[in-house]
Amino acid sequence: MSDDQATKLRRLMHKVRQTRTIAVASGKGGVGKSNIALNLSILLSAAGNRVALVDADLGLANLDVLLDVDVRANLSHVIAGSRKLEDVVVDLPCGVQFVPGASGIAQLANLSEFQRAALLDQLASLETDNDLIVVDCGAGIGRDVLQMVAGSDNALIVANPEPPAITDAYALIKVLKRHGYTGTISLLVNMAGDRQEARATFQRIAGVARQFLDVRVIDAGHVLADQKVRDAVRRRQPFVLEYPRCQASRCLAALANKLCQGSWLVGQKEGFFQRVANWFG
Template sequence: MNDQAQRLRNLISNRDAQPLKSTRIITVTSGKGGVGKSNFTLNFALALQRKGFKVLVFDADIGLANIDVLMGMTAKYNLYHLLKKEKTIWEIIQTGPEGLQFIAGGSGFQDLIRLTEEQLDDFADQVGQLNGHVDYIIFDTGAGLSKETLKFILAAEETIVVTTPEPTSITDAYAIIKMVHAMDHDIPFRLVVNRVADRREGWQTAEKISMVAKRFLQLDIPTLGYVADDRNVSKAVKRQIPFTIAYPSCEASRAIDELADDFLAKQLPAEAQSGAVKGFLNKMIKLLKP
């Protein structure tokens, strides 16, 4: 009788935990390091979560994986443990502030590009289990034109490019857009200009990239928004607390909240998102296989 009652409770629990209809895959990248890409990713994910969406951040920066550091946490497990079959996908998911889920990269992505075909299929089976269990998976990729970063961008549904008003940052942001567009014309980009003095500087920076992309690539790059050069951001980094938590009313936090609203207002149609994780993995495996 007790066994029957337990089975009934399990059935009710499984019914209540039905997966979501779709999971959307987004990559965040930048043309160069030091533009605040990971900090943007973390706080953007938190902003989406506060609006009622379930988000998983996947730290895919091979050289400088630091999402856990920005949260003041030490990840117990990371992608390496999954690839070595020491842990399942569910066991390497960590929980950060406000319940934000994340997977630390560690040295795992260096191993990922050296896997055999059978190991890649096992990896795909594991990650594929995430489909429908979160609304968004956000991959924080490495900065610059590495082959690993390019593979993540080419496999994802869309890419957010983070830049700053500095000339080198603008040039490098355009360079990564140009390279990806040459490989796949259908990858949609959105632009975020970080550390702006004011909205006018943000608009001017975005306009420079948009105009060049339109002229030479025949590519429209919409601007998602601008984030102020706010001293509270660096203060939060030193405290190892996301700035939207440490200073929720500061200028940068308000900008992130607006960005999240704009992002949600211009989503892809639901039918285009179905099977997103499976589609992402299929593309990724093809790109990674020797």
């Protein structure tokens, strides 16, 4: 990220000072959702924002792999009672507070109500320490995904131009509508071949959502397909740090800019994690 970008983002972010939550979700896997959540968090932190990144993909958590972080404790240890949340949180060099998930641990994907309540009670402390909480949700429309998205102020849905991703993104919007989701819904088109393809993909999803669901989907922009992203993943480094001037980094910086302006970010009085705990009663 260039110094000019960071300065501009800090100036804009100064106007937005309340804890808000962004749930990054997708209708299907393989669209780059986790990579977007990670790199967006870094850009928002570079703006002078206090950011917590929560790996809430309880079945297939992988942010620690993208970060090349040796995680010795995660959410499963918090649930088991062997660790407190403060022992699990990793303070990344980029300034982001990272809460690792628990990849492959089956019990995390099927929490009892008691375990879920205990976990969410500890996670609520993150809201007192941060301005923004970015939640990397699992892919699809499962119960845990819906619970995390439903509790957020802002749902950022990531899709790519492939037909299955388009169909599944619409399905996620449809389910959120059915459950009475009241936050904002925005769409980021990832891995687009060019601006025209990205625009056509957004218009297709947003148009159908408006016509059949009466849902307004906000255009969060796009991230162009970029070999540098793949190179960064292989190196297990965030692409906005490894290649700050590549086209993917510039595209994502445009989204961070929009979020710092607060043009559509909303916040609610009740805390995110409390809303998550209450969503399914």
